Every structure is written in C-alpha cells, then in structure tokens.
Amino acid sequence: MSSFDEQRELEGRFGTLLSISDQSLVTLASNVRRRLSGGGLTNGQVVSRLNGSYNLVHIVEFDDSVRYVVRVPATGWGSRFTAIAKRSLVSQALTLRLIRKETAVPVPDVYAFDISCTNEIGAPYILMSFINGHTVCSKWFDRTGPTALEDRRLRTLDTLAQAMSQLQKFQFDKIGSLEFDNGTVGNSITIGPCYRWDEGILGDEDYGKDLRVQEFGPFESSKSYLRHWSVSTNQESFVLSLPDFDSQNIMIDERGNLTGIIDWDNVQAVPRFIGYLSFPGWITRDWDPIVYYYPANKERENSPEELKRYRLKYNSNMQEILQRKDARFVNKSHVFEAVAIAATDDVRRLEIVRKVVGRVFQVDDDDALELMRDAGCGKLNFTDKMKLRTGLQALLSVPS
Template identity: 30%
Template sequence: MATSRQEGGMDHADADSGVPTYDDDDYLLLPFGADSLRSWATSIRNTLISNGDIATYNANPVPVVCTGVLASMPGSYNIVFPLQFNDGVRWALKVPQAAGLTGFSNPAARSMATEVLTLYILRQQTTIPVPRVHHFYASMNGSLKYPYILTDFIEGIPLDELWFNSKIPDDELLSFRTRVLQDLAKAMVQLDRFRSRRGGAPKFNSQDQLYSVGALRTVDIAASEDTPVWCNVGPFTHATSYILALFDRQESPTQPFEAGIRKLLMLFVLWLSELDDYDSQDFVLTHPDLDLQNILVTKEGNITGIIDWEGVAVVPACLGNLCYPPFLTYDWCSAVRDSNPGESQENAAKGSQELQHLRAVYLDIIEGLYRSMGTQCPATTRRSIVIKNLKLAADDPFFTRPVVERVFRTMKQDVGKPLAVDGWELNLREVARNLAEDAIDTRTINVLKDGFLHVFNSL
C-alpha cells in the first residue's frame, strides 16, 4: 500500500519542508525508529545505485541521502512509511504490522514474494499502474531486522477521498466517476491473460508465465477477533470449493434459524453450478481488494496507481477481474452498505439509484472493450453482484444472514410469480427452520432453486 495519504498518529513536522514526519514513539513494536530508518534507506538506495540496479535522478549527482520519513500510513495488516530523498525521489517502505509480535512464517514469506513477483510481471506485461519494486526482504534476518517491500511512492489521491465529493456539481462528479471506471476497466481486462485451470496463490515460471498455483494464505475471518488469524486454503479445481473454503472451517450455529440460514446459503452456492459455463470456467489472476482506498487518482479521475496486492490470487472467473468493484455494489446488501465507512447515510439514501446507473456504465465499458477485441463478453460482470455477496456471506458470519435475506427477497421480487408451494407463499423463517430440522420437502427445494436461478436471468 503506497499512497499519498497522510494520516494517523502524532503530528510532527520537518522544520525545512513543513511535511509531517514521525519520531520513534510512532513505531510501536517495530525494531527501528525514524533516525535508523533514514540511515538504512540511504544505505539501501546507494547500494542499488552502485550495483547499477537503479539510477540517480539528478543532473548533477550528489551523495544520495534519505532526508525524511514522512507520516506513516497504517492499513489493515501493513504500515507504509514514505521515504524522502534529497534528489526529489520518494519511496515507500511497506512492512507487516504484526510480524514483531507473531513472527514471520514461511507462508507469510511466500505471500510477500508472490506479491513482489506479481507486481514485477504486471509492470512488464501490462499497463496496469502498479508500484515498481526496488528491493524486498521476506525475513526477520535482513539488514532492517524486519520483512519489507521497497517501492516507488505513487503520487495520487486515494479514491475514497473523492468518490463522494459533494463539493462539485452532480454532472462533474458523474464525469469524474466515469473516467475512473474507464481506467479501471481497461486495467482489469488486462488480467485476462493470466488464466489457469486451478485456483490459489499464483506461481510464475522463468519466462514470467503463470504456470501453476499453490496454497493461498488468507485471513480466517470467523476465527479472528482482536488480531487476524491466518490460514492456508487450496489449491482449488472448482469454483464451489473456493467459495466454501472458509465456510467449511466454521462451526454450524446452534440456534435453529441461523443454522437454517447457513444451510440455505450452502444450497445457493451449490445451485450456481446450474448457470451456463459455471462448471467449466477458468481461474484468473485478480486483485484481492479492489476498493476505493486501493485506487489512486488525479483530481480529474485518471487512475495513477492500483495498490495493495498482498494476497493476490488466482480465483474463479465469476469472482475475478471482471466483477463489479466493491464500491459499485454497496447498495445491494444493507449490512455491506452500513459497513462502508466512506459513505454517509445521506449518500446511502440516494446512492442505490446512482450505483445502478454506475454499474450499467461499468458494464457498458467492459462490453465495449471486449467488442473492440472481437471477443464476446462473458456474463461475469452481470452475475458478480450476487456471487461476490455469496462469497462474502460464506467467508464472514457477520454477513451470512443479511446476504441470504437479500437473495431471498430478490427471489420473491424477480421470480415473476409467487414463490409458493400449493398456494402457500414461502417465507424465510419457515424455510430456514425446516432446513435446520431436515424437514423440507423436494417440491419446496425445487421452487427455491428455480427462484434462485431466475435472479440471474433478471440481472
């Protein structure tokens, strides 16, 4: 995560530049402070210059020195320290937050190496704006005594600061958003070239080709409380096993209604196999969290960087690069919308109609890109609003009930006829109770299945 956002912590300032900087008190349990970090960064950069790995950026070369460590930028699992050099260059040092407490496991090291190699290959084979990696060390035993990735600092404004900009007219905001979506779609379509018949953590060969996958390191959300609990899942040969990977690790609720909701979610996921091309779909390289905070833009809406590729994975195409980005689907489930910190209640009230329009804009852009390539656009984007929410519900028990309720409500609205058996309209509480007690009949199951599949016909 290398952004220009200055946030969090204490507010110190460099006397010469006025730029916020941090002192040793802000480094928590990290084995370095601001002074040692400046010295280390100076040494690393000069070593890379002397080795011919990078060049200076100065017409009149002077000794390159790291002159400042700017305000740190904490994320969910990492902290980024912007490093300012005396020749105008700015780098970003990304370190894992918890390694000082939990250590740095072999799976964590493999995940970091995968992220670095993915960034390198994306820069070589696509025009996706990702940071250039200068150096990394996936161990606690290096010169910094801490694992790290050193990249260029990408200039840009995090999209979450501008997406809900109420200070400009609506037509200007729509133009801004449309430019963002155009750039984003062009970037995501390029990931199509990285496909596999299996899913998991990507592995590249010496020709920088995606040739295999390994186990995927991810957070077990249900098991995580104050600190994240990491686990390894996969590799996968089918989309269903990928969607249910974390779901299968969870204990079933003892409360009958919640247990029935969980069983209905399982049925929804299994019924996805009835969709055209679902069982034969490939897996595709995909950004792990393509949300607002990980997209950097200009004030005009041009994307300057797509960041935070930690956990990059080869996932089922139905959950992959052609899906709607999360910020276009917040309205679909109230629990997801309410968990979005960037959107006020006022924005949420009017947001559904806007988001429906923006989804149509994004879909039109995606379809246009495929037409320009002479290729038929898959149904992935249209379907993703439902399938991504099912994956969210399977991963995180907090979202299981609200997502199932939303799907069931959509089934009743879109099926074109009453969701009923023998004239009795089905209600979710009764369906869930009967599922929990294994007392549901085949006819009811078939009505539910038909209603669920009809949702995709109406998208």
C-alpha cells in the same frame, strides 16, 4: 475507544515493528536507490507513517522529491513470522512485478523485497514506488474540483475498467497464489496455496491478538473452493483479481483519471466470477447490507438506483473493451461476490442471504427472514421451494 486503548491495540498488532527507526528506513531506501541508479542523490527523510489493518506503510522522500514506500506486514515479527507468511509475501511481490511487466495496469513498481529480519530495518518488507493521486473514497462524494462530480465518477469507472480488463492476459488452471520458479518473474509459474489473514474468532476476547497468515488449497474448481468455506463449469480456468477491490485502494487524479491501484495483499488466481471481471466494491454496497448505511447516511452512500446505474456503466465499459466471452460474467459479478462473501463470512452471511431471498420472492426483509426460517426447518411448501430454486437459477445464471 480511548487513545490509550488504541495504542495498546496498535502495539498488540504490530509489536516491535513500531520501533523501526526513521534512520533505518532512510538507509534502506537510500541503499536500494543507489543499487538501482548506480549512485546519485540519496538524502531523504520519512515524511509519513501509516497504520493499516495488516501493514505498516512508511513513505521516504528524497531531496529531489522522489518518494519510496516501505511496506511492512503485521505478521513480520515474533512467532507470527512463519514460513507461510514468508511465502505469501514473496508471491505478492513477484505477482506485482509480473502485472507491471506484462500489462499497463498502474501498480506500484516493486524495487526490492526481503523476507528476513537481517536487513537495514530488521523486519521483512516490500519497497516500492509511490503512487500519486487521491483515493476514490476521498473523492467519490467530493463536489469540489475542476470537473463536475458525476463526470469525475464516470471517468473513474471508465479508466478503471480499462486497467482491470488488462488482467485478462493471465489465465491459470487452479485457484491459488502464484509461485515463480527460482523466484524470478519470467520463469515458469505454478499455482500454490491460497492465503488469507487469520485473526481468530470475531467476538472472542483474543480476536486479532495473534494475527497469522493462513494457507488453504489450491483448488481445481469453483465448487471445491466454495465447499472449503461452507457456479462453476468443467475445465475451468482462473484469473487474477485485486484482493480488496474497493475505493481506498484506487488512486485517481482531480478529474477521475486512474493513477494507480494499491494494496495487493494475498493476490491470487480466483474464479472468474470474483476475479478481475468483478465490479468495484463501492458500487456493490447494496448487496452487502451489513455495511450499507443508505438512507441513514445519504452524504456518504449512493442510493440503490445510483449504484445500479454505475454498475450498468462499468458493465458497458467492460463489454466494449473485452468483446469476448469473459465479459458475460461482469453483469452479475456483484451477486456472485455476495454469495462468495456469505460462504466465507459468518458475520455478514445472514443479511446477504436475506437480501437474496428477498430478491427472489420480491418480499421485504421480515418476510424474507420468515421464508429462511421455514426453509431451515424443512417447512417450506412445494410451491415456494420451486420458486426459490428457479429464482436462484435465474439470479445466478450467466449466458453462454
């Protein structure tokens, strides 16, 4: 894609938000800091502008080196800025405040947020603290630094498990986003709808041009949640998760110690098998074949054997920390996550189902695809039907 095409795509996604001036961002950050501190140093400058998939991220640095982050959603302009988009932003900001207040999970401190366009920058925003550190994706394969690469990786998994396990504090009776009475953390919490980014249909020429926040639910069971898109028990309760639990959102120091967890867009209560008990995304890549490039790219991908070893390590960490029934979900969370992805993503569905069928029958990809065709046409023989049924039950079973 040419730089011209990239600029057009950027303008199509963020529109007038790209014209937010440095001065307005500094004014906003300075005003918030004055309110928080009662005065003091407020001179600053914008030192970085980052374009994410769904947000513009602006970093303002003051003269004393304190940094603030101003995060502006891609839906915060024109007809995209719907009542649904506003509610999802409020839920995200207040849920972050709840996690920070009730746990020691190193999430950004939300200093201010606004769902109107009548403010210093003329757009909705969440203004939060800056998280120091390096992304895991920049360090997972980096052999430089004060410690050995493997030591850093294991330290990352250790400290991340310590942080994620603290989310066990929150239990909910439905699947959906958190809504706070009177918009204040500390008051009663109810469960509202789930939120997701809607970019249209992949492959359509208008894909991504009219980005929206879509709502659905809430749901009272995992079955109803999965049926909406296409392993549960009665009297379930639900837990929080990091919506995008992957290496670009986990911040660490040079030795692998966790310094922060960022990007909580559309955070909500979810089934336990895809909640805080899940494996980090970068150690489950072999269960999502369409995005897994081993052995073609050994420099940036772990082998299946390595990924299995890191999952065993992370699972061991969580078992030791939690020491309760919930821990039983960790070991197979990568399988549950793959099933959930297959249920919700028609692009990745085929390869995940082929992976699962191949695992059940212990056959290669071609034979797995043939078995899928037979099943789809009603031609699967009785023996294979029984093998598929019992194999899936074994693969997805969780000890009580």
